[in-house]
Structures are given as structure tokens and as C-alpha cells.
Amino acid sequence: MKKFILTEDALPRQWYNILPDLPAPLPPYLHPVTHEPLRPDDLAPLLPRTVIEQEFAQDRWIEIPEPVRDIYRMWRPTPLYRADRLEKALGTPAKIYFKYEGVSPAGSHKPNTAVPQVFYNSNEGVRRVTTETGAGQWGSALSFAGSLFGVGVTVYMVKASYHQKPYRRSLMHTWGAEVFASPSERTQAGRDVLAKDPDSPGSLGMAISEAVEDALAHDDTRFALGSAMNHVVLHQTVIGLEAQRQLEMAGDYPDVVIGCVGGGSNFAGLAFPFMADRLSGSRAATRFVAAEPAACPTLTRGVYGYDYPDTAGLGPLLPMRTVGHNFIPAPIHAGGLRFHGDAPTLCALHDKGHVEARAYQQNEVFAEAVRFARHEGFVIAPESAHALRGAVQEALAAKEAGEERTILFGLSGHGNFDLAAFDAYLAGRLEDLPLPQEQLDEALSELPATLRA
Amino acid sequence: MKKFILTEDALPRQWYNILPDLPAPLPPYLHPVTHEPLRPDDLAPLLPRTVIEQEFAQDRWIEIPEPVRDIYRMWRPTPLYRADRLEKALGTPAKIYFKYEGVSPAGSHKPNTAVPQVFYNSNEGVRRVTTETGAGQWGSALSFAGSLFGVGVTVYMVKASYHQKPYRRSLMHTWGAEVFASPSERTQAGRDVLAKDPDSPGSLGMAISEAVEDALAHDDTRFALGSAMNHVVLHQTVIGLEAQRQLEMAGDYPDVVIGCVGGGSNFAGLAFPFMADRLSGSRAATRFVAAEPAACPTLTRGVYGYDYPDTAGLGPLLPMRTVGHNFIPAPIHAGGLRFHGDAPTLCALHDKGHVEARAYQQNEVFAEAVRFARHEGFVIAPESAHALRGAVQEALAAKEAGEERTILFGLSGHGNFDLAAFDAYLAGRLEDLPLPQEQLDEALSELPATLRA
Numbered sequence: 001m002k003k004f005i006l007t008e009d010a011l012p013r014q015w016y017n018i019l020p021d022l023p024a025p026l027p028p029y030l031h032p033v034t035h036e037p038l039r040p041d042d043l044a045p046l047l048p049r050t051v052i053e054q055e056f057a058q059d060r061w062i063e064i065p066e067p068v069r070d071i072y073r074m075w076r077p078t079p080l081y082r083a084d085r086l087e088k089a090l091g092t093p094a095k096i097y098f099k100y101e102g103v104s105p106a107g108s109h110k111p112n113t114a115v116p117q118v119f120y121n122s123n124e125g126v127r128r129v130t131t132e133t134g135a136g137q138w139g140s141a142l143s144f145a146g147s148l149f150g151v152g153v154t155v156y157m158v159k160a161s162y163h164q165k166p167y168r169r170s171l172m173h174t175w176g177a178e179v180f181a182s183p184s185e186r187t188q189a190g191r192d193v194l195a196k197d198p199d200s201p202g203s204l205g206m207a208i209s210e211a212v213e214d215a216l217a218h219d220d221t222r223f224a225l226g227s228a229m230n231h232v233v234l235h236q237t238v239i240g241l242e243a244q245r246q247l248e249m250a251g252d253y254p255d256v257v258i259g260c261v262g263g264g265s266n267f268a269g270l271a272f273p274f275m276a277d278r279l280s281g282s283r284a285a286t287r288f289v290a291a292e293p294a295a296c297p298t299l300t301r302g303v304y305g306y307d308y309p310d311t312a313g314l315g316p317l318l319p320m321r322t323v324g325h326n327f328i329p330a331p332i333h334a335g336g337l338r339f340h341g342d343a344p345t346l347c348a349l350h351d352k353g354h355v356e357a358r359a360y361q362q363n364e365v366f367a368e369a370v371r372f373a374r375h376e377g378f379v380i381a382p383e384s385a386h387a388l389r390g391a392v393q394e395a396l397a398a399k400e401a402g403e404e405r406t407i408l409f410g411l412s413g414h415g416n417f418d419l420a421a422f423d424a425y426l427a428g429r430l431e432d433l434p435l436p437q438e439q440l441d442e443a444l445s446e447l448p449a450t451l452r453a
Numbered sequence: 454m455k456k457f458i459l460t461e462d463a464l465p466r467q468w469y470n471i472l473p474d475l476p477a478p479l480p481p482y483l484h485p486v487t488h489e490p491l492r493p494d495d496l497a498p499l500l501p502r503t504v505i506e507q508e509f510a511q512d513r514w515i516e517i518p519e520p521v522r523d524i525y526r527m528w529r530p531t532p533l534y535r536a537d538r539l540e541k542a543l544g545t546p547a548k549i550y551f552k553y554e555g556v557s558p559a560g561s562h563k564p565n566t567a568v569p570q571v572f573y574n575s576n577e578g579v580r581r582v583t584t585e586t587g588a589g590q591w592g593s594a595l596s597f598a599g600s601l602f603g604v605g606v607t608v609y610m611v612k613a614s615y616h617q618k619p620y621r622r623s624l625m626h627t628w629g630a631e632v633f634a635s636p637s638e639r640t641q642a643g644r645d646v647l648a649k650d651p652d653s654p655g656s657l658g659m660a661i662s663e664a665v666e667d668a669l670a671h672d673d674t675r676f677a678l679g680s681a682m683n684h685v686v687l688h689q690t691v692i693g694l695e696a697q698r699q700l701e702m703a704g705d706y707p708d709v710v711i712g713c714v715g716g717g718s719n720f721a722g723l724a725f726p727f728m729a730d731r732l733s734g735s736r737a738a739t740r741f742v743a744a745e746p747a748a749c750p751t752l753t754r755g756v757y758g759y760d761y762p763d764t765a766g767l768g769p770l771l772p773m774r775t776v777g778h779n780f781i782p783a784p785i786h787a788g789g790l791r792f793h794g795d796a797p798t799l800c801a802l803h804d805k806g807h808v809e810a811r812a813y814q815q816n817e818v819f820a821e822a823v824r825f826a827r828h829e830g831f832v833i834a835p836e837s838a839h840a841l842r843g844a845v846q847e848a849l850a851a852k853e854a855g856e857e858r859t860i861l862f863g864l865s866g867h868g869n870f871d872l873a874a875f876d877a878y879l880a881g882r883l884e885d886l887p888l889p890q891e892q893l894d895e896a897l898s899e900l901p902a903t904l905r906a
Contacts, residue, residue: 001526005460073454074534074830081527085601103556105830107869147827148538170872173879174826373627374600377527377558416560416869419623426626 001376002084004246006077011069014061016237018272018345019230021060021279023352026230026344030306030317035449038316045216046223050120054231062234068116071148075104075111076238080246085375087395094398094405095252096391099243099270100378101412106171108336108381108413109266110141110226113235117224118145118153127220128152132182132207135161135335136168137413138226143177153177154221156184156210159202161335167417182207189213189312204338205311205325212314227263228309228318228343236269243408244273254408256287256394260386261299261357262336264290264343270410271355272345278354288355289394290346291386293337293365294435296329298322299350299357301440306449307341317448321347324443330433332362333421334382340443360389361432366425368392369415381413382421454829455537457699459530464522467514469690471725471798472683474513474732476805479683479797483759483770488902491769498669499676503573507684515687521569524601528557528564529691533699538828540848547851547858548705549844552696552723553831554865559624561789561834561866562719563594563679566688570677571598571606580673581605585635585660588614588788589621590866591679596630606630607674609637609663612655614788620870635660642666642765657791658764658778665767680716681762681771681796689722696861697726707861709740709847713839714752714810715789717743717796723863724808725798731807742847743799743810744839746790746818747888749782751775752803752810754893759902760794770901774800777896783886785815786874787835793896813842814885819878821845822868834866835874 019026028037043052054062064072083096101109121129129151133139139155146153155177162169162181172179182202183190189209193200200206215223225232247253257274259267267290277283290299298321307322309315322341323329329338342350349355362382369385371392372378380388391409398405415422424430472479481490496505507515517525536549554562574582582604586592592608599606608630615622615634625632635655636643642662646653653659668676678685700706710727712720720743730736743752751774760775762768775794776782782791795803802808815835822838824845825831833841844862851858868875877883 001523003461003526005458007458007460008456070454071830073456105832144830148830166876167869167872170876170879171832174823174832174872174875176827370627374629377524377597377601379558379624379627414869416620416867419620419627422627423619423623426623 002082004080004249006242006245008073010245011072011076012064012238012241014063015234016241016273016276017057017060017062017234018275020058021276022345022348023279026348027319030449032308032313032316035317046212048120048124048126048222050124051117051231054234055229065116065119068119071115072238077242078103080243082250083376086372089371089375090392090395090399092395092399093403094395094407096395097247097408098411099239099408101239101410102378102380102414106141106144107416108137108141109236109239109269110138111144112238112269113226113232113265114141114145116235118142118149118151121222122149122151126151126222128154128218129222129224130154130156130211130214131224131226132204132211133157134204134338135165136172137336139179140168140171142224143172143175146177147175154214155179156182156207158182158204158207159200165417182210184210186210187213203311208310209312209314227265227339228341230345232265233268233272233343233345236265237272239269239410240271240273243270247408252406253283254286255406256289258289258291258387258390258394258407258409260337260383260410260412261290261292261342261346262383263339264346266410266412268343268346275349275354289390290350290355290357291390292357292359293332293334293386294359294361295332295433296323296338296340297359297435298340298342300359301435303444303447304347304351305447307447309341318344319347320344321350322447323440324446326446327440327443333418334386336383337386358390360386362430363425363432365389366422366430370425379415380411381415382418384412387411455535457533457702459695459698461526463698464525464529465517465691465694467516468687469694469726469729470510470513470515470687471728473511474729475798475801476732477801479801480772483902485761485766485769488770499665501573501577501579501675503577504570504684507687508682518569518572521572524568525691530695531556533696535703536829539825542824542828543845543848543852545848545852546856547848547860549848550700550861551864552692552861554692554863555831555833555867559594559597560869561590561594562689562692562722563591564597565691565722566679566685566718567594567598569688571595571602571604574675575602575604579604579675581607581671582675582677583607583609583664583667584677584679585657585664586610587657587791588618589625590789592632593621593624595677596625596628599630600628607667608632609635609660611635611657611660612653618870635663637663639663640666656764656781661763662765662767680718680792681794683798685718686721686725686796686798689718690725692722692863693724693726696723700861705859706736707739708859709742711742711744711840711843711847711860711862713790713836713863713865714743714745714795714799715836716792717799719863719865721796721799728802728807741808742843743803743808744843745810745812746785746787746839747812747814748785748886749776749791749793750812750888751793751795753812754888756897756900757800757804758900760900762794771797772800773797774803775900776893777899779899780893780896786871787839789836790839811843813839815883816878816885818842819875819883823878832868833864834868835871837865840864
């Protein structure tokens with residue numbers, strides 16, 4: 001086991017903003033109603049001013065405020081490991097490195113953006129932030145951040161998860177957040193759904209609608225998003241910036257960088273600092289692999305177009321690859337990867353051929369997670385195991401080709417709240433379902449606008 | 454938030470053995486049947502040779518084998534933090550440091566001894582180790598270690614916990630261990646109980662009997678213990694040795710060292726390297742506080758005598774403070790602190806006045822855990838929260854006295870598997886029960902031998 005530890009003084013002082021380095025300017029966001037290019041002011045009722053500025057910033061480097069760095073220090077810099085036991089088990093000449101974000105108090109990379117988002121809100125006098133959460137990973141990260149800055153946090157948690165996954169809810173309560181099963185009676189959006197279907201299990205899109213409505217209805221309240229948008233991606237680049245320094249310590253540079261993709265901020269956070277080297281030409285041969293679930297194959301089976309971030313169509317139209325905001329992925333255990341779209345920056349790079357994508361089924365992913373646990377010790381989240389699956393494929397391809405290859409993958413979180421899923425896998429109860437092509441076709445036919453065929 | 458990070462080269466190369474530094478030689482262990490002083494050979498059917506040697510070793514420093522250090526590096530050196538947000542919330546002039554063991558793959562300090570124990574077993578040709586576990590913390594640490602060395606692990610898990618706490622069981626399965634609800638049909642001890650009471654919920658003592666019987670019945674199998682004995686305490690001293698170097702970095706030395714006590718290895722692991730300074734006179738004023746649950750008040754309400762480590766009386770008689778091997782503590786959420794005895798070394802030091810003891814009720818402990826989560830971010834195990842409670846008491850006493858005080862406490866594990874208990878606390882459902890004095894008196898009257906009145 002090799003571990004590369006950075007001391008506190010190596011904690012990055014700036015985030016890396018990829019916007020000025022993209023091969024072409026990002027297509028504009030569109031207003032959800034008028035379909036006109038979105039003005040920053042349109043976001044003011046939802047997001048704090050500094051976050052809106054970051055969303056459109058063209059500076060390559062953006063300073064991390066000292067109060068944010070102070071909290072980052074609780075768990076950052078995170079360790080980079082070389083998985084030499086796994087390499088040996090695979091009999092591969094490849095070197096496999098992984099960057100481990102599971103050491104954060106909330107157990108994943110999500111606090112990297114929850115902390116600055118709450119900080120900026122707090123700084124601008126916002127008293128409360130609202131958000132949606134599915135399985136609870138993002139909601140718990142925001143609750144954690146809220147408790148440290150004394151900002152109230154209201155989480156609308158998809159009702160099915162609220163009842164099935166009580167422990168992330170308990171975590172949010174422990175950090176002092178209020179958590180409501182969505183759809184709830186607290187918003188018009190929730191009441192409308194309940195009037196039609198009192199037993200609605202809820203959905204991420206519905207929870208977003210409730211959180212947005214709640215934020216819009218209160219002057220001292222804003223909404224916080226956990227992935228996809230530029231400012232979220234920006235904050236997550238601390239991951240890749242640290243990894244760069246750690247690989248320097250190891251005397252290495254990756255041939256391939258791999259991350260799992262739900263909304264894309266975890267992947268981008270690790271990959272974009274390395275992507276800068278590819279785009280500048282200094283490391284033009286580095287490859288980037290996005291690992292997504294076969295049940296929600298945004299990059300591998302979706303289209304590049306304009307779509308809403310939420311099913312209710314309240315958010316701005318984003319230029320992104322999508323399976324359609326009405327597509328409902330099967331309830332796979334990697335709940336954090338069930339978002340229908342992906343970060344616009346990631347999609348733009350994918351569109352230009354800078355990012356490859358692969359889709360994996362649950363059983364192959366869990367098989368890797370179990371092998372990893374037994375050789376490298378860590379029991380990891382099913383989301384992260386998608387990236388691991390990609391890394392193992394690369395390592396086996398290197399073995400097949402008889403060549404050295406340096407692989408870096410992102411291990412976004414621990415699996416302590418996913419053990420029921422491991423149980424199901426070990427008992428042979430996980431099913432790999434075919435993609436419902438008709439449902440996908442229908443969802444894609446409903447896209448409000450497309451960027452290209 | 455201040456964090457003190459050691460790089461890999463600071464990982465200790467030797468464990469600290471307190472036996473030669475004790476104020477008086479430890480009273481001998483006694484054979485469970487003959488009550489004669491135990492010979493090392495008597496332990497040979499149960500423990501590997503090297504572990505037996507360590508149990509009685511008089512060398513002050515014992516080398517940590519390189520393969521053990523290689524695995525320690527997965528999570529060690531662990532971070533030392535200064536809890537300055539908590540200090541501020543308390544308004545205390547005291548400095549509060551904590552050493553955080555929750556970053557290990559199994560989530561607690563337990564792998565510090567599970568790894569060397571499995572290593573020595575593996576080295577001596579043992580193919581399988583057996584153990585007991587209550588809530589599953591120790592069983593999962595041993596499963597983790599077994600998976601890395603390819604040694605089979607069989608865990609007898611108290612039946613009530615087996616059904617109530619499925620996730621630590623899942624963790625053990627993920628690491629490839631076999632886990633049986635105890636009492637089971639696999640051993641004579643288990644069958645005897647089931648014949649009398651088919652619905653027996655099991656007990657830790659019963660599970661030990663099963664694990665010991667299983668080990669004795671197979672030549673290639675040994676038993677592994679998670680606390681109390683000298684070799685376990687020895688292995689845990691990596692905690693305190695690292696903390697010493699980290700406090701040097703901080704330019705500090707503790708006035709008081711605090712740990713929670715179940716069997717005592719967590720407390721001793723942190724405290725004994727500092728205790729060496731007290732015993733040598735170089736830091737004679739340093740105080741040591743053992744925090745135990747009011748429901749199992751071994752140090753505060755027990756007697757110093759000889760007692761079995763298990764209810765069935767199969768293990769050697771240990772010279773220790775005990776509430777009696779037949780005393781059944783209330784089912785508090787800090788399951789790891791429900792052992793009836795304590796480490797003989799700790800008890801000897803307590804008996805000579807080198808260790809103070811305090812007992813805490815559940816509600817005060819959870820109140821501190823919640824305050825800690827909201828100020829310091831980490832959601833910690835109820836066991837560890839006993840030490841936190843002690844630290845806060847010290848910090849408030851320093852405030853009252855208007856004096857500076859440097860406090861170090863051990864944070865032995867995270868609370869990710871304890872969230873149902875936080876739910877119960879937050880809902881006001883935790884009861885602080887009085888100690889059943891009659892039951893305690895009866896248990897104490899059954900002690901096989903006493904050291905002093």
C-alpha cells in the first residue's frame with residue numbers, strides 16, 4: 001500500500017476554472033420560459049451573487065476564501081493511494097492510483113462545494129438554503145456545511161428514499177437540518193402532486209421544484225445545487241489540483257484519468273486540472289474516461305442538446321448531453337448517478353472528443369467493489385465503483401497489450417451507507433436490466449431544443 | 454480547524470510496551486481451572502506463538518513488522534486535530550486536541566491490533582481465526598485484516614445484534630468473513646444453550662465460548678481477542694506514539710489525556726506513551742482520565758480482583774477491576790463499552806492512582822456528540838463520545854478556574870453505523886437508567902478470587 005500525503009500547506013489556494021480554456025465558448029444557458037440567453041440576474045432569486053459570478057467567470061484561477069480553506073482542512077488534502085495490491089491481483093503492468101474523497105465528514109466529495117456555497121450565502125446574509133436530495137449524499141453534505149456556518153438547511157428528500165434510507169436522514173438531523181419527505185404539503189408543487197396521487201413516491205425533479213419554490217418564497221433563502229453547474233465543477237477542482245501534486249511526489253503523470261459521472265462534478269473535479277494540460281498541448285495524449293451507469297447512459301446513449309436540469313422545467317435550459325428530463329432511470333443502488341443530464345463543461349469536452357464514455361451494469365460494478373474491498377481494504381460507494389470498474393478495464397487492457405500504463409481514478413466516497421446493496425449483490429439478488437429504449441426515445445423526443453442532431 | 458498531519462515516514466516502527474515500566478509487576482494470570490499461575494504454553498491452543506510472547510514480553514519497544522506497517526499505511530498516521538471551534542463554543546481557555554481513528558477502513562482503532570494479530574497467525578501457518586463480536590466493530594476489523602492476508606475469519610455475532618445491526622454484518626461479508634448468529638448450532642456450547650432456550654438472544658460471553666470452542670477443535674485455527682490483553686494494548690500504542698509527535702508539531706504537551714474504556718485498549722493505546730513520561734517523572738503532573746458508561750462502571754463501581762474474560766469461564770483469570778463476568782449491562786448504544794472487566798495494565802495503574810475514572814450517562818454523552826457534530830463536523834461513535842464528554846468537562850473546569858489547560862482525547866471511531874442511536878437521542882427516546890445495584894452485588898459476590906477488598 002502506497003499513500004501520498006500532502007501536508008496542510010499544500011491545500012490549494014485557488015480553484016481551477018476551465019471556462020477560459022475550453023476549445024470553444026460554452027453555448028449560453030437559456031431562460032426556461034423565453035428560451036432567450038440567460039442573464040446572470042435571472043439567477044439572483046435562486047443563488048447568491050458570488051456564486052452567480054463564478055458560474056460565468058472567465059478567470060482561470062479563483063481564490064478559495066480562507067474560511068472555506070479552514071473547513072477544507074478538516075479532511076483535506078485527501079490521500080492519494082497507489083493500489084498496488086489490486087495491481088498484483090490483476091497481474092497487470094499498469095500502475096493504478098486513486099484519489100480518496102471518502103474521508104470527508106459527510107463521506108464523499110460533496111462537501112467540497114457545499115462548504116463554499118454555504119459560505120457565500122452566509123456572507124451575503126442568506127439565513128437558510130434549500131435543496132433536494134435523493135439518497136441523501138448531497139443533502140447531508142449541505143447539512144454539514146450549514147451547521148458550521150450557522151445557516152439553516154432545508155432538505156426535500158425523495159419520499160421513497162426518505163423511508164428506505166433513514167440513516168442519511170439521521171445524519172442530516174444530527175447536523176441540525178430539517179428534512180421533509182417530498183412531495184410534501186409545504187409547497188404548492190408538493191400539494192399539487194399529492195392531490196393527484198397521495199401515495200406518490202416522489203422524484204428528484206419534484207424535490208427540486210419544492211426546494212426552488214421554498215427558496216423563491218422567502219427573501220432570506222436561496223437554493224443550492226450539488227452538481228452539473230459551472231460553479232460546482234469549479235469548487236470540486238481541489239480534488240484534481242491536489243492529485244497533481246501527489247502524482248508529482250510519486251514521479252508520475254496519468255495516461256488515463258477516470259471518474260464516475262452522475263451530474264459530472266466529481267469527474268470534472270478530478271479531471272479538469274489534468275484536462276488543462278491536454279488542452280494546452282503539454283500532455284495531449286492523456287485520455288479521459290467518464291464511467292456512467294448503463295441504467296442512465298447520458299453520454300453513451302443520450303443526445304447533445306438543451307434540457308432542463310429538473311423535471312418541472314423551473315431551472316435554466318442547459319447545453320448538455322441528456323437522456324431527457326422525463327427519463328426515469330431504473331432504481332440502481334448508485335443513486336448519485338441517476339441524473340438525466342451532465343455538466344455543460346463536461347458535455348462540451350465530450351462533444352469535441354476530449355472525453356470517452358463507458359456505461360456499466362450493476363453486477364460488474366459491485367464485483368469490482370468487492371474485489372477492491374478484499375485487496376485494498378476500503379468498502380466504497382457504488383457510484384465510485386463505476387470509476388473503479390473503468391480503471392480495472394484499463395489495467396487489464398494494458399496487461400493484454402503488455403504495456404505500462406498509469407491510471408488515475410477518483411474514489412468519490414465510502415460505502416458505509418450502501419451495505420444493503422452489497423448484501424443484495426453478495427446474495428445474487430442484483431439484476432442487470434436492459435435499457436427501456438422506448439421510454440428513452442420518448443424522453444428524447446420531448447427535448448425543448450437541440451444543439452445538433 | 455487545525456489539523457496536524459504526519460507523513461508516512463513518521464509511522465512508528467515500534468510499539469511501546471508498558472509492562473517493564475509499571476510501578477509494580479503485573480500480578481500473574483491464573484489458569485481458569487487450576488487457579489495456578491498461567492504458563493505461556495497454556496495459551497498455545499488459542500493464540501499464535503508471537504502473540505503469546507508479546508503478552509508476557511518485558512522489552513520496552515517491540516518492532517512492528519514491515520507487512521503490518523504496509524497495511525497501517527492505508528490509514529495511518531491518523532490525523533490529530535485541535536478542536537478550536539468547540540473551544541470557542543465552550544468559551545474555554547483550554548486547548549482541546551483529539552486523535553481521530555475513524556479514518557481506518559473499518560472505521561475505528563480496532564484494525565491496529567486486528568492486522569498484526571492476523572499477520573502473526575498467517576506467519577505461523579494458521580489458516581483461520583475465530584472471534585466473537587457484539588455490535589460488530591471488532592468482528593469487522595478482524596474480517597478486514599483477514600481479507601488482506603488471505604486468512605479465513607469466522608465471527609460469532611451476538612444473535613440480538615446479528616438481527617438488529619445488519620450493516621456491520623454486511624461489512625464482514627463484503628470482506629469475505631463468515632458470520633454466525635450466536636448461540637449457533639455449530640458448537641456444543643451453542644447447542645447446549647439452544648436446547649435450553651431456543652430463543653436465546655445470545656451474549657458476548659456465549660459468543661466467546663463458541664469462538665474458543667471452534668478454535669480449539671481445529672489445528673489450523675486460532676482465536677483472536679479485540680481488547681484487554683497486553684498484546685492488544687501493545688498494538689494500540691501506535692495511536693499515542695503518533696499523537697506525541699503531532700503534539701510536538703503543535704508545540705504542546707497534554708495536561709490531561711482522556712479515552713473511553715470498554716476493555717481498555719483504546720484508552721491505553723492513546724495514553725500509555727504519555728503515561729511513560731508520568732511514570733518516569735519527566736511529566737509527573739499529567740493526568741489520565743478513563744471515561745466509562747454508567748451502565749457498565751467497571752472502574753468507578755467494580756472491585757479489583759481476579760475474573761474471567763468470558764461468562765463461560767474458559768479464558769484465564771485476569772487481575773483486573775471488574776463488575777463480574779455475570780453482570781449484564783443495560784443495552785446502551787455504546788455497545789463497545791459493555792465489557793465487564795478492563796485491561797490488567799490499565800487496572801494496575803488505576804489501582805496505584807495513575808488513572809482517574811468517570812462514568813457517564815447516555816444522554817449527556819449524546820448531547821456532546823451532537824454539539825461536536827455541529828461545531829467540529831464529525832459524527833462520532835457513542836463510545837468515543839464518552840471521551841469527548843470527559844474532555845468537555847475538563848475544558849469547562851478550566852474555564853471555571855480561569856486557567857489554561859491542554860486536553861487530549863481519543864476519538865476512537867466514526868458514528869456512521871450508530872445513526873439509529875442519534876435518532877433516538879434527537880427524538881428524546883434515550884433513557885438514563887439507574888444501575889441495578891442488587892444485580893451488581895450478586896455478580897461481584899461470584900468473583901472467583903480477589904486481589905484486595
